[in-house]
Amino acid sequence: MQKIRERSFRGLLVWRxxxxxxxxxxxLTKEFPKEELYGLTSQIRRAAVSIPANIAEGSGRSTRKxxxxxxxxxxxxxxxLETYLLLVPEIGLVQSEAVEALLARVGSVARLxxxxxxxxxxxxxxxxxP
Numbered sequence: 001m002q003k004i005r006e007r008s009f010r011g012l013l014v015w016r017x018x019x020x021x022x023x024x025x026x027x028l029t030k031e032f033p034k035e036e037l038y039g040l041t042s043q044i045r046r047a048a049v050s051i052p053a054n055i056a057e058g059s060g061r062s063t064r065k066x067x068x069x070x071x072x073x074x075x076x077x078x079x080x081l082e083t084y085l086l087l088v089p090e091i092g093l094v095q096s097e098a099v100e101a102l103l104a105r106v107g108s109v110a111r112l113x114x115x116x117x118x119x120x121x122x123x124x125x126x127x128x129x130p
Contacts, residue, residue: 004009004104008094009055009056009059009060012055012059012114012116013112014055014109014112014113014115015052015055015059016052017105017109017115018074018078018109019049019051019052020105021051021052021081021102021105021106022045022048022049022052023046024101024102024105025045025047025048025081025102026045026048028044028085028094028098028099028102029041029044029045030061031094031098032088032093032094033093036093040084040087040088042079042092043080043084044084044085044088045082047050047077047078047080047084048077048081049098050073050077051074051077051078051081051109052074054070054071054073054074054077055070055071055074055113056076057070058070058073059073064120064123068117068120068121071113071115071116071117071120072118074113075110075113075117076108077112078110079108080107080112082103082106084105085099085102085106086099086103088103
């Protein structure tokens with residue numbers, strides 16, 4: 001197995017955008033009814049936080065294979081969050097306009113995650129910075 005060079009996850013554009021997405025997901029769910037606290041509020045927050053957490057955890061792994069595995073877990077959490085964000089306007093918890101910016105950010109994070117995975121798999125391991 002090939003080792004990866006250790007770099008701070010904090011320098012990754014994808015991690016910073018995922019953190020913004022998590023923060024904004026928390027703000028969105030503050031407006032949800034209290035009866036959703038253990039339902040969609042919890043699910044959305046957990047999925048959102050899982051994305052940057054898995055990016056960070058993967059960056060601390062010693063092999064490319066392990067790093068990519070955690071990035072793929074982050075991708076799964078991202079798609080889970082996207083599903084919840086598509087659902088909440090459908091069931092009347094928020095207006096669709098309230099999630100449009102979050103869904104755009106989901107798309108951006110998805111593209112950055114894909115690029116990072118490709119870079120690591122091809123041995124480039126360069127952080128994606130602004």
